[in-house]
Amino acid sequence: xRRLSAELARTARDARLRWIGAVLVLxxxxxxxxxxxxxxRYAGEVAQxxxxxxxxxxxxxxxxxxxxxHFGLWVFRPSAPLAVLDPGTEPYTGxxxxxxxxxxxxxxxxxxxxxxxxxxxxxxxxxxxVQLVVPLAAILLGFSAFAADRERGTLRLALGNGVxxxxxxxxxxxxxxxxLAVVSGLPLFGIGALAVMNQDHAGWQVVPRLLxxxxxxxxxxxxxxxxxxxxxxxxRTARGALAAALAVWALLCVAAPxxxxxxxxxxxxxxxxxxxxxxxxxxxxxxxxxxxxxxxxRAVLAxxxxxxxxxxxxxxxxxxxxxxxxxxxxxxxxxxxxxxxSIAIQDRALAWAGLLSPRVALQALSQTLAGTDFAxxxxxxxxAEAYRRGISERMNAxxxxxxxxxxxxxxxxxxxxxxxxxxxxxxxxxxxxxxxAGVPALILALWLGLPALLCRPLVRRLKP
Amino acid sequence: VTTVRFAVLLGAELRLVLRERLTWAVxxxxxxxxxxxAWTGAGRVxxxxxxxxxxxxxTDRVVRDARxxxxxxxxxSPIKVNYWQDPTDAFGYMTYFMAAYAVKPPTPLxxxxxxxxxxxxxxxxxxxxxxxxxxxxxxxxxxxxxLRLGPFDLAFVLVYLVPLAVIALAGTRLSSEHDSGxxxxxxxxxxxxxxxxxxxxxxxxxxxxAAVLGGTALALVVSGGLRALEGWEGALAxxxxxLSAYVAFWVAACALVASLWRGGVAxxxxxxxxxxxxxxxxxxxxxxxxxxxxxxxLYRGGRRTDHFGLADRQGSGGxxxxxxxxxxxxxxxxxxxxx
Numbered sequence: 001x002r003r004l005s006a007e008l009a010r011t012a013r014d015a016r017l018r019w020i021g022a023v024l025v026l027x028x029x030x031x032x033x034x035x036x037x038x039x040x041r042y043a044g045e046v047a048q049x050x051x052x053x054x055x056x057x058x059x060x061x062x063x064x065x066x067x068x069x070h071f072g073l074w075v076f077r078p079s080a081p082l083a084v085l086d087p088g089t090e091p092y093t094g095x096x097x098x099x100x101x102x103x104x105x106x107x108x109x110x111x112x113x114x115x116x117x118x119x120x121x122x123x124x125x126x127x128x129x130v131q132l133v134v135p136l137a138a139i140l141l142g143f144s145a146f147a148a149d150r151e152r153g154t155l156r157l158a159l160g161n162g163v164x165x166x167x168x169x170x171x172x173x174x175x176x177x178x179x180l181a182v183v184s185g186l187p188l189f190g191i192g193a194l195a196v197m198n199q200d201h202a203g204w205q206v207v208p209r210l211l212x213x214x215x216x217x218x219x220x221x222x223x224x225x226x227x228x229x230x231x232x233x234x235x236r237t238a239r240g241a242l243a244a245a246l247a248v249w250a251l252l253c254v255a256a257p258x259x260x261x262x263x264x265x266x267x268x269x270x271x272x273x274x275x276x277x278x279x280x281x282x283x284x285x286x287x288x289x290x291x292x293x294x295x296x297x298r299a300v301l302a303x304x305x306x307x308x309x310x311x312x313x314x315x316x317x318x319x320x321x322x323x324x325x326x327x328x329x330x331x332x333x334x335x336x337x338x339x340x341x342s343i344a345i346q347d348r349a350l351a352w353a354g355l356l357s358p359r360v361a362l363q364a365l366s367q368t369l370a371g372t373d374f375a376x377x378x379x380x381x382x383x384a385e386a387y388r389r390g391i392s393e394r395m396n397a398x399x400x401x402x403x404x405x406x407x408x409x410x411x412x413x414x415x416x417x418x419x420x421x422x423x424x425x426x427x428x429x430x431x432x433x434x435x436x437a438g439v440p441a442l443i444l445a446l447w448l449g450l451p452a453l454l455c456r457p458l459v460r461r462l463k464p
Numbered sequence: 465v466t467t468v469r470f471a472v473l474l475g476a477e478l479r480l481v482l483r484e485r486l487t488w489a490v491x492x493x494x495x496x497x498x499x500x501x502a503w504t505g506a507g508r509v510x511x512x513x514x515x516x517x518x519x520x521x522x523t524d525r526v527v528r529d530a531r532x533x534x535x536x537x538x539x540x541s542p543i544k545v546n547y548w549q550d551p552t553d554a555f556g557y558m559t560y561f562m563a564a565y566a567v568k569p570p571t572p573l574x575x576x577x578x579x580x581x582x583x584x585x586x587x588x589x590x591x592x593x594x595x596x597x598x599x600x601x602x603x604x605x606x607x608x609x610x611l612r613l614g615p616f617d618l619a620f621v622l623v624y625l626v627p628l629a630v631i632a633l634a635g636t637r638l639s640s641e642h643d644s645g646x647x648x649x650x651x652x653x654x655x656x657x658x659x660x661x662x663x664x665x666x667x668x669x670x671x672x673x674a675a676v677l678g679g680t681a682l683a684l685v686v687s688g689g690l691r692a693l694e695g696w697e698g699a700l701a702x703x704x705x706x707l708s709a710y711v712a713f714w715v716a717a718c719a720l721v722a723s724l725w726r727g728g729v730a731x732x733x734x735x736x737x738x739x740x741x742x743x744x745x746x747x748x749x750x751x752x753x754x755x756x757x758x759x760x761x762l763y764r765g766g767r768r769t770d771h772f773g774l775a776d777r778q779g780s781g782g783x784x785x786x787x788x789x790x791x792x793x794x795x796x797x798x799x800x801x802x803x
Binding site for chain 2: 088092093094106108110112113132133136144238239242243246250254255257258259260262265272273278285288290294339343347350360363
């Protein structure tokens with residue numbers, strides 16, 4: 001403990017820590033507060049526009065239920081509370097869906113389409129700063145841990161005084177890690193706390209999410225601190241240690257993540273969305289020919305044992321629309337289900353690609369814990385589709401159960417519109433996030449364990 | 465005392481640079497990266513061209529299907545043909561048959577950079593009355609990790625990795641000689657310090673520029689990423705000049721740092737931080753426009769009102785009985801309803 005306090009005091013006196021700490025705290029605070037402001041505004045807009053849409057739906061004129069189904073409405077995806085820390089996939093996925101008859105619309109209006117061409121290559125978010133700058137800070141603090149002492153000759157003095165090398169390494173690592181935790185972990189925790197206190201977070205289980213998220217970021221920081229100290233144990237000079245550690249950073253944080261994506265795309269390609277949509281269209285085309293329509297009409301009449309639609313106990317048009325929608329739902333489920341599955345498989349492969357770079361593992365882990373991963377987006381898309389189907393089925397049932405004779409058209413009013421509840425999205429539970437986070441967490445643990453294992457023999461054989 | 469000519473100094477420095485293992489290791493890594501990036505760029509362009517071909521084929525298929533349907537339904541038959549099944553009906557053809565695409569073909573130099581092509585649609589199916597979502601919001605959902613991390617294309621290698629390669633080659637060129645005492649020995653020779661520094665950094669600049677331009681050209685040729693230039697020769701030449709200037713800028717930055725700070729550790733740390741600031745932080749700040757939260761209110765713009773207006777008009781009771789009865793061809797107004 002005395003040695004640890006001495007190392008802590010030495011680290012605290014280091015001018016590098018003050019500079020690095022100031023830059024980190026400044027960057028994290030500016031990015032975090034900016035994201036919090038945007039998030040607060042977005043939440044307000046979502047609430048405002050969702051209310052306006054609800055009022056528009058309820059206030060529509062009396063009309064045929066199927067026309068009301070076409071009238072439709074927009075539903076919106078609320079942002080996850082911890083998107084302030086890690087927006088994850090949210091800027092790259094649509095945030096609103098138009099709900100209407102027949103069509104499984106895409107979620108549209110991606111933030112990235114409004115952003116500049118370089119916005120995604122920088123420190124746009126708190127998570128980007130953690131993934132790129134915090135490792136750099138760990139390297140700049142850790143590269144000289146042994147190499148500089150060796151160069152100055154003070155390592156000989158320290159070892160000559162009988163300090164066990166293992167304890168020296170452990171105390172230095174602990175002191176530097178505490179320093180990094182203070183300058184990066186505390187601001188992260190503060191920004192996260194601010195985000196969750198000021199937003200509606202029902203169903204998000206924000207406290208365990210925030211704690212595990214900050215813990216994952218600190219584990220990532222520890223990986224690079226260990227790597228820098230590993231290089232410092234081996235290098236003869238501080239310059240050599242810094243050059244090697246910076247090369248490792250450029251490789252693992254800058255180049256390898258993009259290479260990992262290229263590899264995953266080549267090995268586990270996702271289905272082409274354009275081809276999926278073409279298959280859906282083909283599925284509908286064969287169903288809507290005049291011949292198919294005629295065959296279905298005759299089948300319905302035969303089922304009820306009548307020869308004229310006016311003799312049916314139900315409205316033929318409503319019944320056929322209902323049955324036709326069931327066919328469309330099955331096509332959507334089959335094709336888009338396969339598409340979303342292929343994206344999920346690719347995401348899992350990318351988590352394994354974290355073996356190439358801890359940044360890739362952290363990115364997968366971080367967005368899963370923050371609730372901003374693709375699984376949450378897919379959940380929103382299918383929830384919006386379930387809502388759409390609920391409206392279509394209710395409207396078609398209204399037509400089916402009120403048969404009209406002699407070519408008249410059923411007209412419904414506000415009573416029917418009010419039967420449709422407002423769209424409320426319940427997020428996927430934290431338990432699901434923990435299950436999805438298993439592989440990236442395991443890989444990050446491997447990244448933590450590997451340099452620690454490599455350090456052990458080097459520390460035992462530490463030479464001044 | 466005689467002064468050594470600059471050309472002789474430059475030649476000597478060039479030989480020194482080319483004799484170093486580090487130089488060849490860095491250049492080999494750079495050329496491999498360029499080749500891989502050119503390969504991914506060529507693959508992306510090929511995918512984009514295939515998508516354009518698919519759109520053209522789809523347009524042809526639609527015409528074929530419409531002709532076949534017309535021939536089928538022209539025969540006398542008891543089957544009722546609704547307007548959405550009838551290609552001779554203008555509204556039916558427009559909404560249920562016709563496939564018109566607005567396309568943005570890749571440019572001859574598209575293999576260099578994905579740019580915004582992975583977030584902005586290159587193909588839009590234009591809709592006539594059926595769609596209630598704007599065509600220009602369409603996109604192809606896919607891997608968000610790829611979008612978030614960015615493509616490994618030539619632009620990435622040239623803008624992000626080339627400066628790191630230059631820093632590896634030139635970052636400690638003068639400061640390491642200062643650390644090892646060689647600079648003091650050089651100072652005792654009858655050569656001015658500016659001339660020595662110019663020769664040292666000039667040699668690195670020549671090697672780096674030749675490697676970057678040659679490596680890029682080689683990568684494009686090997687990957688087949690560069691097709692007919694179709695009048696883009698000037699743009700390619702400008703790109704080569706800009707690349708040379710970019711490499712020269714980073715060599716000059718190395719020289720500036722070496723002249724301002726003594727010692728290799730400080731020089732390396734400052735150069736890498738400068739790289740991070742110039743290529744990542746400043747670029748990001750300079751290009752941010754729309755914050756992530758400015759979306760939902762966009763839909764309330766004027767064009768959307770038109771769409772809602774259309775839906776409301778259709779909702780005024782003019783629903784067409786679809787799927788039963790006859791005589792649907794001559795009914796108006798028509799809904800978009802399909803069974």
